[in-house]
Amino acid sequence: MTLKIRKYSWQLAPASIKAIRQQVFIDEQGVPPELEWDDTDEVSDHFVAVLPDNTPVAVARLVPSITDIGRIGRMAVVKEHRGKGYGEQLLRHLMAEGAEQFSELWLSAQQYAVPFYEKLGFHVCSTPYDDAGIPHLDMRCLAATQIIESGREQAPTIAGRDDATWHFAQENDFTDLLDTIAGQANQRLWLYDRLLDHDLYDRERLRDIFSAMARRHRVCEIRLLVHDDKPLVQRRHQIVQLMRRLPSKIELRLVNDDYPAEDAPFLIGDRETIAWRHGFDTLEGWARFSDSGRVKLQAEAFQRMWDTARPSLELRELPL
Structure with a gap:
């Protein structure tokens, strides 16, 4: 009724x-x-x-x-x-x-x-x-x-329960779905992109989500893997400032160009959730909240890049 x-x-x-x-x-x-x-x-x-x-x-x-x-x-x-x-x-x-x-x-x-x-x-x-x-x-x-x-029913956007694909093509849709994935992670958040774009990542809500995860869970890791860290010194990036306060929980590395790298950015949360863009220069992509198979593949690719990556010299020079 x-x-x-x-x-x-x-x-x-x-x-x-x-x-x-x-x-x-x-x-x-x-x-x-x-x-x-x-x-x-x-x-x-x-x-x-x-x-x-x-x-x-x-x-x-x-x-x-x-x-x-x-x-x-x-x-x-x-x-x-x-x-x-x-x-x-x-x-x-x-x-x-x-x-x-x-x-x-x-x-x-x-x-x-x-x-x-x-x-x-x-x-x-x-x-x-x-x-x-x-x-x-x-x-x-x-x-x-x-x-x-x-109009979806049955736990939309809930990690491990929603097996639908959520498409996005605009900044607000992307950041909302990205934050929904990040906000449900307990142990692992791995982010790969060309750089930590200020419009997409230098945001108070995402910073607070990272901070809450790092402080709430004794064993967790937030890994940021980028190709270019120079824009980080141009202004006080909120995620970078948080990383410097919580170095044991949040780490940033640079992709080693001498080794193969993925050609599209993504975020994976724990072992179920993923947000994927079709390229570094587009906002088009999709998010899934229950896709352990795809997350496993991307986690393996991320780990390969992470193992050969190097620390950021720019961040060592960035003042608090």
Whole structure:
């Protein structure tokens, strides 16, 4: 059954929004009222999903941010209406609404609900933590626009579960999918390109993803393999600065021109995910989130180049 979804400010929100949150979070889950009702409600957009007869069945809110991040929260479905796909309809609506305003969407998921959010393209980006006595994990979606436009279901862009091919030809699509791969890696991120182009790689979000991976996982390696490091000295590249602070986790080498090298750039994450461009001078390419066979081949090619590569003399001269 298709729902009607309506948006309100807190000041104009119908009583049903508070009633459903009271029922689900306070009465059912035991969340203290002083934690459920907060100042964030005043600045959020509130959504209620209703049946054709106007019976309210689900609610959620979308919280704006001074950054380019939207946060989905307080999502609840009335008990007798669960298991009918209403929560999924509401979340897809919030993703479409949020994708028009923000470059990424975040939410705090109760641990048991992680598979529900993964089904729609959110991936875990934190370790478990306690919120109101309930285990939670942070989740984010960095490619909401691509997911909504594709119409794909069953864990789109989730590492190890999505076997579709995602094509890209524009910078935003490429960086969103690249970051989605990088954001799900736990042990290995290997990046090969001609150079660390500032438009593609000198970005705060990618830097933060690399930093979080390096700090969160005790055993991990981020390898950057390039042909030309001279542009790195022209300005303070965010990835390079991070590398100098975390030298045991992030390393950059230069391809040795005396040995064969790959003619197209790529990023591989762990043993499942890969983003591939058709050439150094194009943004056209594809990403796959469950392709262990192709990742194995590219990892072998990367390792061959890495073994014969040399350290960067330019970086030794680059001031902190």
